[in-house]
Amino acid sequence: MIELTVNGTPHRVDVDPATPLLYVLRDELRLNGAKFGCGLGQCGACTVMAEGEAIYSCLTPVAALQGRKITTVEGLGTADNPGPLQRAFIAEQAAQCGYCIAGMILRAQAMLQRNPSPSDGEIRAAMEPNLCRCGTHMRILRAIRRASNEMRTASAQNPTEARP
Amino acid sequence: MIDALAARPSRRRVLAGGALIVSFALAPRVLLAQTVQGAAAPPLPGSLKTEPMLDAWIRIDADGAITVFTGKAELGQGIATALIQLAAEELVVEPATIHLVTADTARTPNEGFTAGSHSMQDSGTAIMNAAAQARAILVKAAADRLQLAPERLKAEGGAVIAEDGRRVAYGELVAGAILHVRAAPRSDLIDPKNHRLIGKPWPRIDIPAKVTGGVAFVQDLRLPDMVHARVVWPPSYGATLKAVDSAPVETMPGVLKVVRNGSYLAVIAEREYQAIAAMRALADAAQWDETPTLPTEDELFSYLARQPSQLIPVRQDSGSPPPPVQSVAARYRRAYQMHGSIGPSCAVGLFRDDALTLWTHTQGVFPLRAAVAELLALAPEKVRCIQVQGSGCYGHNAADDAAADAALLARAFPGRPVRVQWMREQEHSWEPYGPAMLTEVSAGLDAAGKIAQWHYRVRSNEHSTRPGTAGNLMPAWHLAQPVALPVPKPIPLPEGGGDRNALPLYTIPFADIVYDFVPAMTLRVSALRGLGAYMNVFTIESFMDELALAAKADPVAFRLRHLEDPRARDVITLAAERFGWSNYRRQPGRGRGFAFARYKNLGAYAAVAVEAALEHETGRLRVIRAVAATDSGEAVNPDGIRNQIEGGILQSSSWTLYESVGFDRTRITSRDWSSYPILRFSAVPESVEVHVIDRPGQPFLGTGEATQGPTAGAIANALADAAGIRIRELPLTAERIKQAIGV
Numbered sequence: 001m002i003e004l005t006v007n008g009t010p011h012r013v014d015v016d017p018a019t020p021l022l023y024v025l026r027d028e029l030r031l032n033g034a035k036f037g038c039g040l041g042q043c044g045a046c047t048v049m050a051e052g053e054a055i056y057s058c059l060t061p062v063a064a065l066q067g068r069k070i071t072t073v074e075g076l077g078t079a080d081n082p083g084p085l086q087r088a089f090i091a092e093q094a095a096q097c098g099y100c101i102a103g104m105i106l107r108a109q110a111m112l113q114r115n116p117s118p119s120d121g122e123i124r125a126a127m128e129p130n131l132c133r134c135g136t137h138m139r140i141l142r143a144i145r146r147a148s149n150e151m152r153t154a155s156a157q158n159p160t161e162a163r164p
Numbered sequence: 165m166i167d168a169l170a171a172r173p174s175r176r177r178v179l180a181g182g183a184l185i186v187s188f189a190l191a192p193r194v195l196l197a198q199t200v201q202g203a204a205a206p207p208l209p210g211s212l213k214t215e216p217m218l219d220a221w222i223r224i225d226a227d228g229a230i231t232v233f234t235g236k237a238e239l240g241q242g243i244a245t246a247l248i249q250l251a252a253e254e255l256v257v258e259p260a261t262i263h264l265v266t267a268d269t270a271r272t273p274n275e276g277f278t279a280g281s282h283s284m285q286d287s288g289t290a291i292m293n294a295a296a297q298a299r300a301i302l303v304k305a306a307a308d309r310l311q312l313a314p315e316r317l318k319a320e321g322g323a324v325i326a327e328d329g330r331r332v333a334y335g336e337l338v339a340g341a342i343l344h345v346r347a348a349p350r351s352d353l354i355d356p357k358n359h360r361l362i363g364k365p366w367p368r369i370d371i372p373a374k375v376t377g378g379v380a381f382v383q384d385l386r387l388p389d390m391v392h393a394r395v396v397w398p399p400s401y402g403a404t405l406k407a408v409d410s411a412p413v414e415t416m417p418g419v420l421k422v423v424r425n426g427s428y429l430a431v432i433a434e435r436e437y438q439a440i441a442a443m444r445a446l447a448d449a450a451q452w453d454e455t456p457t458l459p460t461e462d463e464l465f466s467y468l469a470r471q472p473s474q475l476i477p478v479r480q481d482s483g484s485p486p487p488p489v490q491s492v493a494a495r496y497r498r499a500y501q502m503h504g505s506i507g508p509s510c511a512v513g514l515f516r517d518d519a520l521t522l523w524t525h526t527q528g529v530f531p532l533r534a535a536v537a538e539l540l541a542l543a544p545e546k547v548r549c550i551q552v553q554g555s556g557c558y559g560h561n562a563a564d565d566a567a568a569d570a571a572l573l574a575r576a577f578p579g580r581p582v583r584v585q586w587m588r589e590q591e592h593s594w595e596p597y598g599p600a601m602l603t604e605v606s607a608g609l610d611a612a613g614k615i616a617q618w619h620y621r622v623r624s625n626e627h628s629t630r631p632g633t634a635g636n637l638m639p640a641w642h643l644a645q646p647v648a649l650p651v652p653k654p655i656p657l658p659e660g661g662g663d664r665n666a667l668p669l670y671t672i673p674f675a676d677i678v679y680d681f682v683p684a685m686t687l688r689v690s691a692l693r694g695l696g697a698y699m700n701v702f703t704i705e706s707f708m709d710e711l712a713l714a715a716k717a718d719p720v721a722f723r724l725r726h727l728e729d730p731r732a733r734d735v736i737t738l739a740a741e742r743f744g745w746s747n748y749r750r751q752p753g754r755g756r757g758f759a760f761a762r763y764k765n766l767g768a769y770a771a772v773a774v775e776a777a778l779e780h781e782t783g784r785l786r787v788i789r790a791v792a793a794t795d796s797g798e799a800v801n802p803d804g805i806r807n808q809i810e811g812g813i814l815q816s817s818s819w820t821l822y823e824s825v826g827f828d829r830t831r832i833t834s835r836d837w838s839s840y841p842i843l844r845f846s847a848v849p850e851s852v853e854v855h856v857i858d859r860p861g862q863p864f865l866g867t868g869e870a871t872q873g874p875t876a877g878a879i880a881n882a883l884a885d886a887a888g889i890r891i892r893e894l895p896l897t898a899e900r901i902k903q904a905i906g907v
């Protein structure tokens with residue numbers, strides 16, 4: 001039995017400890033956000049956060065995450081009540097097929113938690129591991145910029161509540 | 165500019181469409197007269213030609229619920245949103261009240277493939293007209309009921325409302341199947357100046373689920389009792405399975421079944437990761453016979469040049485051209501390039517009671533159904549294909565192959581849904597690539613610096629090996645009773661395949677243009693976004709700059725000198741203006757490039773200007789900014805068009821700068837993203853601007869593929885401007901550039 005906290009909810013899962021987190025999220029916990037893209041750490045489609053760090057869920061064995069806090073895109077908001085990055089991606093219409101997008105959002109989330117006021121260069125550098133084949137990059141960058149502005153304004157107005 | 169040869173097929177098609185309508189509408193004697201005179205009745209708009217019943221497209225239930233049906237598929241291009249906008253506009257309802265059903269062989273019209281940037285022309289036109297005609301029928305029915313003249317009523321918010329305020333809901337009017345009628349050739353469309361929805365940037369309906377982890381993709385389907393499968397593909401083309409001891413795999417945790425049929429080898433397990441672990445064990449146990457069937461990568465183009473071919477004339481003027489004052493000639497090459505979807509192909513199949521249901525991200529549910537029915541020797545009615553979105557495909561990727569896997573494995577494991585997804589290296593090494601191509605062009609200029617003659621030859625495989633038959637499904641090649649890939653037939657002009665856009669839109673007094681079609685495939689190929697247009701436009705637009713240089717003319721002015729079509733001139737002028745072409749100041753190491761095409765000479769017009777920067781020491785070229793102008797006819801969702809064009813520019817710049825499929829004598833060596841690198845964020849332009857010229861009331865022109873070719877041409881031209889070197893081989897890699905500038 002491996003214990004994990006995913007989007008604030010504790011779970012005990014009974015799988016081979018070598019199973020990559022991706023399959024636990026998708027098949028055991030029935031979450032759609034993390035996607036299989038390469039299984040090789042080359043594309044970022046499977047990106048989620050573990051204790052605030054962006055990780056490749058396709059490579060990380062679930063045993064290595066025992067007791068850790070995992071966040072997937074489902075943990076950032078819902079279609080009815082989207083979080084800041086989700087709102088920004090909708091506002092910028094930052095998706096074509098959208099297969100890469102959940103991974104993009106999680107990588108951006110991890111960056112903004114570390115660095116709430118990134119420069120354009122810092123955003124690009126942070127996003128480097130994630131691939132988008134549809135060429136939605138310009139909109140993704142705009143959405144991250146928009147979310148960062150929005151999150152900063154919100155935290156200036158209400159410093160306790162508005163953590164990203 | 166369309167020559168006689170190119171125009172012939174299209175005229176035939178129009179006539180056939182016309183005759184079809186006439187035969188429904190008129191008595192035989194009149195039909196004969198019409199045919200003899202060649203003056204056919206006006207054809208039905210868009211796909212109403214093939215499915216004329218209004219209720220095949222629009223259904224209104226007694227409770228007022230509205231369902232719209234399209235045979236086209238949402239591929240991430242935003243078609244669902246645009247089709248809902250069209251239907252809602254003409255039915256005068258809010259878009260949120262419409263439920264759209266996309267490609268499903270049991271429910272929707274057969275609109276063939278969602279490809280070739282045809283969806284708005286075919287399905288959009290059909291739905292817009294069907295909705296307008298449905299509205300007119302509802303207004304007429306309400307008028308009869310209220311005993312008023314139809315002019316005194318209007319449709320609004322799902323009801324027909326009389327001047328005196330009386331109101332009849334659509335749902336109350338639909339009894340007696342009043343929409344079960346044939347479409348008329350003409351519709352009473354809403355005047356574009358009164359549009360509420362068309363022409364407005366409407367948010368895509370599919371995006372909220374995609375950013376919040378909703379079920380958005382076929383990869384996300386979890387049907388009750390579903391099991392997971394993986395296939396072990398042969399390591400190379402033509403490899404055969406010599407032996408495999410599958411006994412140890414059969415006892416692995418979760419494994420339900422190992423399937424072997426000839427050289428087709430797969431495993432089914434309860435859990436996805438169990439299937440992957442079993443697939444790996446099975447791959448280790450499998451012994452293959454492989455033969456080197458490929459040329460080396462270095463000799464690819466000489467090999468391609470030697471392949472037997474068929475000459476297909478594109479435009480061949482008779483007589484002899486005037487002797488040129490100046491001549492220029494060049495040859496260009498394009499490597500194999502891949503679709504490279506981020507999510508490997510996936511499908512779910514359920515075989516129950518001798519019938520198969522497939523959930524698939526195919527681009528053509530009906531052609532796939534025919535192919536799968538043949539593969540399983542089932543009647544087509546026993547196969548239902550339901551399209552569910554997958555990762556963006558950009559043409560014919562492995563979607564249909566994965567569907568064939570799901571079909572074969574569901575039949576081998578009946579009663580429970582079987583989900584199969586390909587692995588990254590499988591997608592990379594087995595998908596059908598965009599073909600390698602060779603072009604050769606020479607032209608003569610007259611004393612005024614205008615093109616007097618033009619000789620062009622494009623050599624290529626055909627660009628579509630899509631299903632329709634079992635042999636188009638790669639799994640069929642490996643079965644104990646294999647079905648071979650049929651020799652592809654060239655796609656006829658004016659759309660063309662390898663010769664798509666081989667005919668320039670420019671005014672050329674004398675032209676000799678030939679498609680040198682190579683039937684035999686070297687690597688597996690099929691339709692990649694734009695087909696031959698990517699290479700033909702790259703060639704033509706590179707060469708236009710070479711000619712402009714010879715004529716000592718500005719590249720933009722030189723293009724305009726050869727264009728009469730005002731819409732072509734408009735996009736060129738607008739792109740040049742917004743780029744700041746005429747007052748451009750070149751910084752060291754930078755250059756500007758321009759290119760233009762009208763996709764297929766029938767679809768959207770697109771002009772692209774780029775500024776690129778060259779890093780001298782590494783040869784690395786980067787697009788700094790791109791400015792595009794497009795004309796897609798009436799722009800239904802301008803932001804959707806911008807999204808597609810931006811994406812097209814970035815994707816094409818990735819193809820153009822980095823991408824070529826590697827192989828040795830036996831195997832594909834591009835097996836992942838490190839052996840087949842694509843654009844990453846650090847190389848993305850600083851800005852990409854797209855200007856959409858809206859033409860309200862004009863026919864929709866396909867947009868999705870319009871900038872693939874122009875972007876490539878503009879980048880090559882920017883490199884020439886920055887460094888004074890002309891590279892005529894795609895991709896324009898850093899190594900190639902370094903070599904050319906001699907560092």
Ligand code: FES
Pocket residue numbers: 035036037038039040041042043044045046047056057058059
């Ligand atoms: S799927 Fe994990 S990095 Fe590609």
Ligand code: FES
Pocket residue numbers: 095096097098099100101131132133134135136240506556
């Ligand atoms: S939106 Fe399709 S891969 Fe990024």
